[in-house]
Amino acid sequence: MTTNANRDQFRPEDHPNDHFLLTTVVGSYPKPKWLNRAKExxxxxxxxxxxDDWAEAKDDACRLITAEHERAGLDVVVDGEMRRNExxxxxxxxxxxxxFNGPVKVWGHNYFDKPSVVDDVEYADSWLVDEYEFTAAAAERPVKVPITGPYTLANWSFNEAYEDDEALAYDLADLVNEEIEKLVDAGARYIQIDEPALATTPDDHAIVGECLERIAAGIPDDVRIGLHVCYGDYSRIYPEILDYPVDEFDxxxxxxxxxxxxxFTADEFTKDLALGVVDAHTAEVESVEEIKENVRKGLEVVPPERLVISPDCGVKLLPREVAFGKMQNMVEAVREVEAELDAGEIEVPAASRRSPADD
Structure with a gap:
């Protein structure tokens, strides 16, 4: 995949620095309180x-949060998943x-309406094209589309129809591929596959790899595909995941x-790194200086032209003013690091610039 050109398509024409670190978000964002009231x-x-009233409320929330992401200065935005529940x-x-057969308690006082697969999964209507087209029309900046990956969709469901979760995941991967093809036709150029189940069940990394091969089949090179992974022991899936057909790992x-x-420094990181630099689990806004220090850690793994900056995960559980403060400080920190790179004030470690020929 043409990784650098693939990323540079999202660089603003009036970007102030020679260096460019792409800024984005993982996906979810706190819903306005009035939207929760509207749902009730x-x-x-x-x-x-x-x-009709409910549809209008969701449209308004999508416009609001998309604009909030742009006001924070993000290069690539989403609508905060205002139309999604879980x-x-x-x-x-x-x-x-x-x-669905009712909610299942997952932790504390939180419940998840865990679904059951009772028959062969099939693709009917598009899942996200309307959502993407609405957000793209409302946004002045490029829009990313997060999609829950087939492995997590299989692993976090009751399987009552397939011989095993592997077979279910492969069928779901084919459906995700079909959806991405429709998104690409609609103009989407940045797709993020969310697989939080991967690092918690790392023995199945080969299954996820096969799912991604199916997902990426036939997708043009100018479509950026990222994989978001969290909550686990990365040493059990790295460097094997470098063989996945994706442009970046978030x-x-x-x-x-x-x-x-x-x-990620023991073996050369050959893909782009989307590095989490603010904690989605703490209701405190990190300072610009603290975030700059975190950004510089990413340069220990990849050079600037392959570094993307985002929060750790979706921030939907944070107070909204905290989530915005984190995004705003994150963007300010990144722009300052770019300027320092331009001025030669930051030395990029040689290890992050290795090429396979050097090994």
Missing amino acids: LYEDEDHEFDA MVEFFAHRIDGYE LELANGDYDQLDV
């Missing part, structure tokens, strides 16, 4: 708030073969104080 009204059978449940409702590392950073 819509679900109240005794209230006059109808489907990363597996949202897609399971749109895939034939799934059904990794949660700030939450663990970068304890696993050395995993």
Whole structure:
């Protein structure tokens, strides 16, 4: 894949620095309180708030959060997943073969409406094209589309129809490929596959690799495909995951104080690194200086032209003002690091500039 040209298509024409570190978000963002209230009204059978009102509320929330991401200065934005409820449940409702039997308690007081696969999964209507087209029309900057990956969709569901989760994941991967083809036709050029289940069940990394081969089949080189992974022991999947047909790996590392950073320096990191530099699990806004230090850690793994900067994960559980503060400080920190790179004030470690011929 043509990684650098693939990333540089998202560089703003008026970018202030010679160096460019792409800034984006993982996906989810806190919903406005009024949107949650609107959902309650819509679900109240005794209230006059109808489907048209609910659709308008979601449209307004998407416009608001997309603009909020742009106001923070992000290079690539999403709508904060304002139309989505949960990363597996949202897609399971749109895939034939799934059904729901009630919520399952996952931790504390949190519940997840865990779906069951009761028949062969099939693709019916598009899942995300309308969402993408609406956001792209509302945005002044490029839009990324996050999609829950087939391995997680299989692993976090009850399987009552397939011989094993591997067979289910492969069928789901074919459906994801079909959806991405429709997104590409609609103009999408940045797709993120979310596979949080990968690092928690690392023995199945070969299954995820086969899923990604199916997903990427026939997708043009100018479409950037990223893989978001979090919550696990990366040493159990690296460097094997470098064989995946993706352009970037989006990794949660700030939450663990970068304890696993050395995993990615032992073997050359041959793809782009989307580095988490703010913690999605702490309701404190990191300072610009602290974030700059985190950004520089990414330069220990890859050179600037292959570094992307984002939060660790989706930030939907944070207070909204905290989430915005993190995004705003993240962008400011990145622009300052770029200027320091231009001035030669930051020395990029030689290890991050290795090529296979050097080994």
